[in-house]
Amino acid sequence: AGPNYIRNFAIIAHIDHGKSTLADQLLLKTGTVESRDMQAQFLDGMDLERERGITIKLNQARMRYTAADGCVYALNLIDTPGHIDFGYEVSRSLAACEGCLLIVDASQGVEAQTLANVYLALENELEIIVVLNKIDLPGAEPERVRREVEEVIGLDCSNAILASAKQAIGIDEILAAIVERIPPPADNRGKDLRALIFDSYYDPYKGVIVYFRVIDGELRVGETVKLMRSRKEYQVDELGVLSPKPVKVEALYAGEVGYLAASIKAVADARVGDTITLKRAPAAEALGGYAEVQPMVFCGLFPTEADRFPDLREALGKLQLNDAALVYEPEVSSAMGFGFRCGFLGLLHMEIVQERLEREYSLDLIITAPTVVYRCTSTDGGELTIDNPCELPDHHTDLREPYVRLEMITPKDFVGALMELAQQRRGEFVDMAFLTEARTTLVYNLPLAEVVTDFFDELKSRSKGYASMEYSVTGYRANDLVRLDIKINNEVAEPLASIVHRDAAYRVGRGLVKKLKELIPRQQFRIPIQAAIGSRVIASEAISALRKDVLAKCYGGDVSRKKKLLKKQAKGKKRMKTMGSVEVPQEAFMAVLNIG
Ligand code: GDP
Ligand code: MG
Numbered sequence: 001a002g003p004n005y006i007r008n009f010a011i012i013a014h015i016d017h018g019k020s021t022l023a024d025q026l027l028l029k030t031g032t033v034e035s036r037d038m039q040a041q042f043l044d045g046m047d048l049e050r051e052r053g054i055t056i057k058l059n060q061a062r063m064r065y066t067a068a069d070g071c072v073y074a075l076n077l078i079d080t081p082g083h084i085d086f087g088y089e090v091s092r093s094l095a096a097c098e099g100c101l102l103i104v105d106a107s108q109g110v111e112a113q114t115l116a117n118v119y120l121a122l123e124n125e126l127e128i129i130v131v132l133n134k135i136d137l138p139g140a141e142p143e144r145v146r147r148e149v150e151e152v153i154g155l156d157c158s159n160a161i162l163a164s165a166k167q168a169i170g171i172d173e174i175l176a177a178i179v180e181r182i183p184p185p186a187d188n189r190g191k192d193l194r195a196l197i198f199d200s201y202y203d204p205y206k207g208v209i210v211y212f213r214v215i216d217g218e219l220r221v222g223e224t225v226k227l228m229r230s231r232k233e234y235q236v237d238e239l240g241v242l243s244p245k246p247v248k249v250e251a252l253y254a255g256e257v258g259y260l261a262a263s264i265k266a267v268a269d270a271r272v273g274d275t276i277t278l279k280r281a282p283a284a285e286a287l288g289g290y291a292e293v294q295p296m297v298f299c300g301l302f303p304t305e306a307d308r309f310p311d312l313r314e315a316l317g318k319l320q321l322n323d324a325a326l327v328y329e330p331e332v333s334s335a336m337g338f339g340f341r342c343g344f345l346g347l348l349h350m351e352i353v354q355e356r357l358e359r360e361y362s363l364d365l366i367i368t369a370p371t372v373v374y375r376c377t378s379t380d381g382g383e384l385t386i387d388n389p390c391e392l393p394d395h396h397t398d399l400r401e402p403y404v405r406l407e408m409i410t411p412k413d414f415v416g417a418l419m420e421l422a423q424q425r426r427g428e429f430v431d432m433a434f435l436t437e438a439r440t441t442l443v444y445n446l447p448l449a450e451v452v453t454d455f456f457d458e459l460k461s462r463s464k465g466y467a468s469m470e471y472s473v474t475g476y477r478a479n480d481l482v483r484l485d486i487k488i489n490n491e492v493a494e495p496l497a498s499i500v501h502r503d504a505a506y507r508v509g510r511g512l513v514k515k516l517k518e519l520i521p522r523q524q525f526r527i528p529i530q531a532a533i534g535s536r537v538i539a540s541e542a543i544s545a546l547r548k549d550v551l552a553k554c555y556g557g558d559v560s561r562k563k564k565l566l567k568k569q570a571k572g573k574k575r576m577k578t579m580g581s582v583e584v585p586q587e588a589f590m591a592v593l594n595i596g
Pocket of ligand 1: 015017020133135136165166
């Protein structure tokens with residue numbers, strides 16, 4: 001069958017609007033997956049994804065569907081990740097499609113990621129089918145949401161489909177619309193091979209599995225391919241399509257989506273966005289749009305037990321095979337011992353990596369507070385990149401920090417509270433507009449450092465969960481920033497250093513020493529805790545020594561209580577590091593994040 005019988009589409013939505021649930025229904029309805037084999041969110045393969053109910057890696061599935069015209073169509077579904085950290089992957093998966101389903105929760109309406117995803121779809125000139133989902137909910141207002149999509153996005157919603165992914169309502173209409181309204185891929189089978197990589201995944205037996213869309217030409221098993229960006233060459237061992245389980249094929253043609261295996265060692269060798277061509281007949285030009293993903297957030301990871309360092313190194317190596325966005329290098333500190341400085345796309349990415357290290361590799365880690373990447377000019381005129389606050393030299397000029405354009409969408413009642421939040425976080429007002437009578441969009445320029453702390457949590461709590469946000473990095477700006485050092489027992493605790501705006505330094509310094517006083521357990525001796533800028537102490541507290549009678553009381557006759565206490569201590573011990581002869585618990589390393 002030629003391209004006329006192929007449809008490539010993605011599903012885009014704000015998180016939780018029902019993308020994965022709808023994908024499940026499409027798989028069921030087309031008989032791609034039998035209902036007895038169906039687990040909820042079938043495409044969300046990773047345990048973590050299932051537990052958190054989010055889609056981390058996008059996945060694809062080919063479905064066979066007999067349309068009203070009696071013809072059999074191959075529908076290639078590409079599931080996209082819904083979170084901002086993975087925005088680049090969304091963009092690549094859309095570039096592999098001719099159309100998309102835009103899911104909007106009919107009880108909620110247009111949210112920040114709905115808009116961001118629609119912009120990406122429009123940039124890629126996709127046909128958009130609007131699906132108003134969750135119409136089974138008593139609070140669903142499909143008519144209001146239909147008007148909202150028309151007014152806010154400017155999409156014609158006269159043929160929007162009303163659906164409930166949960167109750168399998170509207171699924172036939174959606175399948176019919178995919179065939180009728182999404183254009184088939186262009187017939188480029190006669191050209192030199194060009195295929196766009198939109199995902200890759202490491203398999204311990206076959207090497208990297210590369211997911212791609214053939215744009216031009218054809219690819220056969222046994223051919224030697226060349227990756228136009230990385231310039232690497234590989235012989236193709238296996239070609240296939242996911243349905244959603246892998247099914248081997250001999251060849252893939254322009255318009256088709258599939259995977260290949262070619263003994264590629266790490267996903268970094270076959271990056272998302274690269275173009276595959278043939279070594280013997282290379283295409284003249286790579287496909288457009290290849291972005292190096294840059295880690296935006298860094299933190300230190302240290303094993304609580306020093307002898308687990310080699311295990312941590314091995315675990316990171318394994319994770320990186322499958323995660324080209326993860327970067328790390330060894331970090332040694334007198335306080336923390338041997339560990340790694342790791343870079344991530346964002347906070348969610350960071351949390352996922354940390355959780356996998358602890359869960360899949362049974363590592364107990366001390367994690368230092370995340371920091372953004374600063375830039376400055378050193379005294380000898382050199383350009384420095386600072387991803388660890390304690391490495392900021394005392395003498396430098398022109399300290400710059402990354403900025404984002406932040407877009408919030410909120411019911412109008414919370415506009416005041418969110419404007420206040422953005423202003424407190426050094427936000428610079430850009431724009432405010434009414435999306436509808438009830439909802440407002442707020443745009444700010446804001447330092448990324450202010451967003452990666454607890455901004456999202458604050459946004460949610462100040463809006464009772466109703467506001468959503470989306471941001472993208474726009475560039476660097478010089479600000480009056482200083483390094484805030486923390487001294488424990490008169491020793492600088494390097495992992496607790498942070499970079500803050502000078503105007504906030506006193507407040508943060510005071511808050512931090514207070515917090516540390518609460519978090520660090522008392523010892524036999526008095527412990528001074530200070531915050532300092534350079535040699536100037538700006539805040540200080542002290543933890544008084546534990547008195548003998550307190551100890552005596554604790555270790556008194558009550559056996560069960562004593563046991564409990566010992567158990568608690570043993571558990572607490574796991575996540576401690578000694579700094580300035582003082583045991584510092586894990587929470588202390590994150591304290592700086594909670595000082596608003
Ligand atoms: P995703 O984040 O867009 O992939 O959303 P999910 O498919 O994971 O769905 C988020 C939540 O909404 C889950 O608890 C689903 O069970 C629920 N959900 C999805 N579709 C519907 C629907 O049509 N009706 C109702 N009532 N709940 C739905
Ligand atoms: Mg999902």
